[in-house]
Amino acid sequence: MGELAAEAAEGSQEAEQDEQGRLAAALDAINSLISASFSASLFPLKWQLIRDRLNRLHGGLAGITVIAASDGHEAFEGLLRDVVDAVREARELVPRSQGRHYGGGKLRLRSDLDVVASTLDAHVGGLDDICASGSLTRARAIVVPRPCAGASREDVRFYVRDLFARLRVGGAEMRREAATALNEVLRDDEKCVRVVVSDVADGVSVLVGLLECQDACVQEEALDAVSVIAGFDAYKGDLVVGGVIAPVIRVLDTGAGPAVKERAARVLSKLTENADNAWAVAAHGGVTALVNVCSDHRASGGELVCAACRVLRSLVGVDEIRKYMVADAGLVPVLVSLLRGPADDAAQIQAMELLAAIASGDSSSREAVLQEGAVDSLVRALDPGIPRSSKAREVALRAIDAICFPSPEYSIDRLLGAVFLNRVLFFLRNGDSTLQHCALKSAHRLCHVSEETKKAMGDAGFMPELVGIVQAAKSLETREIAAEALCAMMSVHRNRKRFVQDERNVTQILQLLGPDEEKPSPAKRFLLSTLVHLTESSSGRRKIMSSEHVRNLEKLAETNVMDAKKIVKKLGGSRLKNMFHGIWSV
Structure with missing residues (x-):
């Protein structure tokens, strides 16, 4: 009995070794075909599908512990034979897929590749069934450090x-x-x-x-x-x-949680930087999926909405996609609704920047943004009574600039009707340095729109604030912008009349003309032009002549600064002629 048991055990061990050998041969054949398949140039997507099936078979077989005496031994042995046969048949298709000869033509080759993929798919299912039956066991995995x-x-x-x-x-x-x-x-x-x-x-x-x-x-x-x-x-x-693009977009379209969708949007954001791959995203329904995320901003959450807006902003750079967003996808009303709702600050900032990008595309897109009431929503974001971060207000001012000023003849009435001037003036007086600079740029643009706008700004009280900025600002650029805006406002008679009513205004300008540099700065040249405007009225000339800092004009005239000499000429009078004799003769 002992000898019989020993012989049986030995036979079982030999059978198990044979089975392990067949398993190793199948794994080698699979590896060989995977490597060879990369040389195939015809039907690369079908070969990719075949490699996917081969990898799944290899991974499944590599983790098997063979037990020859198990109930599933015969089924497993048959599966190994079938796998080796399928791999052999597939290997014969590699040379035909290299473009050397077709052996029946491309249609025949495509059909043969479909058969191989289907066969391997069946073998993957068969291996799963055998493992699920419990007749085979997975080997204990070796953890690679x-x-x-x-x-x-x-x-x-x-x-x-x-x-x-x-x-x-x-x-x-x-x-x-x-x-x-x-x-x-x-x-x-x-x-x-x-x-x-x-x-x-x-x-x-x-x-x-x-x-x-x-x-x-x-x-x-x-x-x-x-x-x-x-x-x-x-x-x-x-x-x-x-x-990768299609499944990422499907994640956005499914009922996945905001955290998972946010990851998907981040992937799309990286893939679409500088409008790269924009058409691929649009072709797979990405625009609609992203607009839906923004539309349901309460459920989506701020981070997801921000990520979606960043992707859409990349896609806006393609004209056809931008037009689709505006005309068909309904993006503009969604963004305006987001601005008016309780969305968090970061999401609203992204919405503002996206609206500005849309409006910068073409006149029809800009008109669509205006028609949806985006300007009112942006001006509302500037309301000091509504909690907003300084960053949000800066972005709102820049967005208004991008939307309205390219065609001010169509949009300036909306701005003035939305108390925009009061908001800009408030932040000129009370904003931090960055916000004040954004407000100053808006004031500068407004000064070049129309005479009526300049009058409205003068009535609102912009001129003293601009003088104060020229006097206090450390940045040369800021002083120049403020001085240029002030000069533009002085071209209106009503503003000049209002300006000289306060002696401090003229005195401050003359004081700022002090000869602290050899050549007048751009800001100082704009201040001189402002004084040229003031000399057009007798009241303006009197205020200049009565100022204790009028001597600064003499010093500038002595250095042949033309506007200074022009002002001195206009001032005239025997008193000045005695003071500045010969200076204005050119």
């Missing part, structure tokens, strides 16, 4: 390939751990990004497949991994060719 900092590319490649093997065939927990580990090394080492894209067979395809994984944790990690890769310009094309 993460390479240390500065490791060679070969060590990194070995580790990353092991992670992808786990992602392909591992159970839920193994996949989560592998996805997390992959993200860690991708963020820490650029070599890993190169390995995933260049050295792992269908590495991008595996990640693309995981984007639609039912396991939310794995899906999030896959989105993060793709986002890291998308951050490198050299690899964006590999992601797009690998089909």
Whole structure:
């Protein structure tokens, strides 16, 4: 009996070894075909599909512990034979796919490739069924340690390939751990990004497949991994060719949570920088998905809305897509609604910048923005009584500038009717340095719109504030802008009359003309032009002559500054002639 038992055990061991040998041969054949398939130039997408099936088979078979005496032995043996046969048949198609000879034509080749893909798909299902029956067991996985900092590319490649093997065939927990580990090394080492894209067979395809994984944790990690890769310009094309855009957009369209959708929007934001891949996003319904995110801003949350607006802003750079957004997707009313609602500050800032980008495209887009009441909403954002960050108010002023001033004849009435002047004046007086500068630029633009606008600004009290800015500002640019705006306002008679009523205004200008530099600065030249305007009235001339700082004009005239000499001529009078005899003779 003992001898019989020993012979049986020996026979079982030999059978198990034979089975392991057949398993190893099947794995070698699969690896060989995967490598050879990369030389195929015809029907690359079909070969990519075949490689995906081969990788899944390889990963599943590599983790099998064979037990020859198990109930599933015969089924498993048959599966191995079928896999080897299918791989052999597929291998014969590689030369035909290299463009050397078709062996029946392209239609026949395409049909043969479809048959191979279908056969391999069936074998993947058969392996899953055998494993699910419990007749085979998964081998205990060997955990490959993460390479240390500065490791060679070969060590990194070995580790990353092991992670992808786990992602392909591992159970839920193994996949989560592998996805997390992959993200860690991708963020820490650029070599890993190169390995995933260049050295792992269908590495991008595996990640693309995981984007639609039912396991939310794995899906999030896959989105993060793709986002890291998308951050490198050299690899964006590999992601797009690998089909990443469609599943990312589907994530935005599904019932996934805001955090997952935010990751998807971040991926699209990186892929569409400088309007790259804009058409691919639009072709897969990305515009509609992103507009829907902004439309449901209460449920989406601020971070997701911000990310969606950043993507849309990249797409706006393409004329046809911008026109579709405005005419068909209904983006403008969605953004205006977002400005009027309780959305957080950052989301509203993104909406303002997107509205400005849309309006900057063409006249029809600008008109659509105006018709939807965007100006009223932007001016409302400037209301000091409504809590807003200084950054939001700065962006609102810039957006108004972009929307209204390219065609002020159509939009200035909307601005003036929306108490815009009062808002600008308030921030000239009370804003921080950056906000005050934005308000000053708006005032400067307003001064060049029309005479009626200049009159309205004069009535509102802009002139003393502009003088004060010229006097107090440290920035040369700020002083110049304020001086130029003041000079423009002085071209209106009513403003000149109002200005000279306060002696301090004229005195401050003359004081600012002090000879503290050899050549007058641009700001000082605008102040001299302002005085030229004032000398057109007798009251203006009297105020200049009565100022204790009129001597500054003499000094400038002595240095042959033409506007100073022109002012002295206009002042005239025996008293000045005695003071400035000969200065104005040219």
